[in-house]
Every structure is written in structure tokens, then in C-alpha cells.
Amino acid sequence: MNLHHLAPSGVFSAAAARMSGISGALLRSLVARGECHPLHRGWYSVQRPTSDKHRHRLRVTALLEEYAGLVMASHASAVAVLDLPDEGIDWGTVHLMWRDPERPFRAFSRVHIHELVEHPRLQHRGQTVDLGLAAVQVGLHSQIGMLVVADHCLRKGLTTSESLTAAARSLRGHRGVTRAKAAVSWCDSRHEWPGETLTAHVLRGLGYAFTPQLEIARREHPGRSFYADFHLDGTNVLVEFDGKVKYDPETNPDAARANFDEKLREDELRRLGFVVVRLTRADLARPALVRTRIEAAIRDSRPARPELPLA
Template identity: 35%
Template sequence: MDDEIELLRRASVNHVFSSADAERAGIPRLRLVTLARAGLLTHLTRGMWSTVGSGDLDDIHLLRTVAIIRRLRVAAGATAHSALILHDLPLVDCDLDTVHLVRGSGQATRRGKDYTVWGEAGELTTAKRPPFVEEPLPCASVALALVHAGVASTPRTALAAGDAAVRRELVTPREIEVAAALLPLGTPNAAAVRRALADVDGRHESPGESLTAQVLRDLGYALQPQVWIGPYRVDFLIAGTKVVVEFDGAIKYDDRGVVIAEKRREDELRRRGFVVVRLMWSDLKDPERVRRLVEAARAASAA
């Protein structure tokens, strides 16, 4: 069995092989089913397999993207959230059941059971993502992938990934603006995606911060991200006030050291006259609650 898996690894490109590759290595298709049932192989899509047994949904989606690009044998590359995973960008609101590809040329959109191929993208580029994608994989530009992700999923998807991409200097806000402007007329959700991407800001350091900023902007607040107050840097300062807003999603309150450090930090901010509003993922689903919290903090800071 180990010898069979080693033969299949050698037959793989980017950890993906076809049933035909296996047969050329002397391993029949029915044997692949047996190995998959034993947990030694992963079936990715029709006729395509991997020796990687990762339970991570992002990893499996990336391998499936590799498999479908190879299976379709068309000049297409990853786009939308399939490209975001390739670039190791954060995902929000994404359905990973469907692989999204885009053609280098050709207009018609093509759909299959587990993939969508978008129309013409112009020149495709390539990217790697070790340890799985070690050979360059075709993909859309980062700017176009962000726009497609917003259309295929939600504007929040594009915004959270866009902030991270700009922060990592994978793309510029201007490149994103141009790609968004080129969306064809009649594209569903296009206006909302353009509005979201117009607010891309590389200073936001997590998807939680990106979406916190979106909620606060939509409520009419002007923000100053990543402001130093004494020895501490805060996520946001509401401009013209002494209200600090922090997104709390990553803090581990079961760690006593973290709790003590956060208390000292907040005590120092309070000593300097600032009031801290802490928001969690659940708060971002209730903008009116966020407004009440911020307004209460404004009143307290002015008292």
C-alpha cells in the first residue's frame, strides 16, 4: 500500500493526479476508490485525486482548483475565492463547494457541477502556494479576483480580502478600482461591490477590523485606524472624539496573562480620558447596537 501511495505521489503535479495517471503507474481506478475509503487518498472531482488527506476546507478547495484546471484543459486560471485561497488571503462569506475559474479569452460563462468558468479576463498570471501548489498555477490578477469574489459571494468578501491584499502589497487600490470599473453592465451586485472596494484600506489588520470599519462607516462615523495613544495602538479612534473602538474577535480571555494585559491597557486609555468600545462578530450583525454603544461612549467621554 505504501508503495502504491509513493507511485501516486510521483505521478502528481501540485499533489493532484488523474485516474489515467494512476493507470499508467499500474494502479487501476477501482483501487483508487479503495485507497480513498481507507483515508489514504482524497477524491477531488471527477477523475481527479490527491494523496493529501488534509481536513482543512481551504486546502481541499485549493487542490480541487488545481484538479479542475487540469481536467478542463482550457486556458483558464483561478479567480474569486479560489484565487484568494491561492494567495492565502482571508475568506469571509464564501461557499467553498464551487471552484471559480476565468478564461484568458472567450466571453461565455460555463458552469459545471462543482465549478464556474467566467468570461474573458485578459492576460492571466500565475501564483504558487507551498506546500500544495509548488508549480505555478494560472490565475486572474489579484484585483480581478477580488472583484469576482465580491460578485460571487458578498461585498464583504471582497473588502476583507482587499484590505489584506493591499496590506501585503499584492495589489494597489488603484488597480482594484480599475478592475471594478470594468465589470460588465448588468453584473449582479456590481454597484455594491464597487462601493465596498472603494473603502479598501491596508491599515486594517484582520477581517474583523475590515468589517468593523465598514459597519462604522455605514453608520456615518469618520475613522482613524491604527492610532497610537501613549504606548498603545488602538484599532480605531472615532475622529473628533475620545472614543476608541476595538474589534475583540482574536482575544483569548481564557489566558490570564492576556486578560491582565488588556485590563492594564484599558486602564491607561481611561486615565487619558478615552472610552473603549469593544465589538465582537455578533455585534457587527446589529449596526444599531453598535451605534448605541458608540453614542454611549461619546456621552461618557464628554462628561
């Protein structure tokens, strides 16, 4: 049976199914056959969820339709609705926020509907709360989760540092807000990928001061520049995050070329007097290893700091 006419957004309610002549027994049969998938009490999806995040997004879509303009997605649920980059987020509970300031907090069946948070700097639009607020709400539970969301939103112009600060102030008194507020000053639009945000978090935790996206003029190609993910301040050491997708031939048909180009780039950086430390996601899970490799690079670097050929 084709159920897509019931679900232009990908989800449909049992009530809508009944109005179309689909009985409860038939609906249960369709679920058993894998033609639709239960999401939330009385709501189903015509799509098979492909991940916890995808299932969460479908649940949020269903609840937004159920509450028909009374709520908007907040916290991690706003991240799911907009399919923003994420890290370390628990997708078990849907988070919504009332649009009416008079409505109190409500919790049921892995759904939390929060009281409205308002501030002149926060602009709630469409189906989600202000994305600066959503990022800080994620930070109530996970600093790194907040940083990944916030860095992406800052880079794409979806929020501002002022909105992040306003969000942290607006959540005063919430559990975890001290941890989230501390991370606001770390959010940085110069981190181009989540892996770079993770790298910055590890470097910061190890006590290193650094500059992201340092521009380095190429002496061998005047007028052109390199950009290093991180330069450790006061040293000749550059730190680069290596994402698997770019260099893995199984996922990128141009991986061989990318690896060769990266070798040429690194050779030129070494001739400029820099030492490069390359880190993967697996390395970042072992901060002690990261420290060992960085300290070895500092020892191996030239005794005299080169004059940085900044563009």
C-alpha cells in the same frame, strides 16, 4: 498503498493512476479505505480535506493541472489557492478564467470558466488572476468578502487601489458589480486583521465616521505610542476589536499576559481622556447592540473633547 508519487501537488488523475498500474476497481477500493479522496470527475487527492476551503483549493489545483496552462484561478478560487483571509465565501463552485481572450464562458459540474478580463492596470500572474480583480470578483457576491480580501492584499502590497478601481471598471455589466464598485472606496490597508475590516463595515453601516489605527502619544512614556483600532471622529471614543485567539488561554499560552497588558493600556487611555468600547465578533453580528454601546460611551465621555495627543 503509497500514492504520493502520483501527486506531488497533492492531487492526481485517474488517468495517471491507470498509467501506474492502478485499476479502476483498485482506485475505488482505495477511496473506500480513505487512502484517497475524490475531488472532481477523474481527479483525487491524497490529502483528506480539512475544511470546505481546503477541499475547494484541492479541486482548483486539480482543474489547473487538467487544463494545463489554459486557465487561472479567479474569484474566490484565487483566494483559496493563495490561502488568503476570507469571510462569507461560498466554496461550492470553482471559478477559473481563460487565458485566451477568444474562449467563451463555460459552466459544468460546479465549475465556471470565465472569459478573460483584461486592463492595463491588471497583472495576471502565476496561477491566479490579478488579486485586485479577484477581490472585486468576490464582491460580485459579497461586499464583506471583498473587503476582507482587498484589505489584506492592500496591506501586504499584493494589490493597489488603482487595480481595484480598474477591476470594477472592467467588470461593468456583470451582475453585482454596482455593489462591488461601491465597496472599492472602503478598502483600507490600515485594517490589520479581518476582524477590523468587519468592525469598520459595521461602524460604517451605523453611520459613524472613524479613523483607523490612530496613533496616540503616551504621556506617561514619552516617545512611545499606542495605536487604536478606531477613533470615532469628533468624540473621545475609541473602538477596539477583540479577537478570540489573542485573549483565549485555550489557544494562546500568553493570553494572561496579553489580558494584563491590555488592561494597563486601557487604563492609560482612560487617563488620557478616552472611553474604550471593546467589540467581539459576536457583538458585530448585532449592530443594534453595537450602536447602544457606542452611544453610551459617547455620553460617558468627558464633556470637553481632549486635545488628542497625536504622535
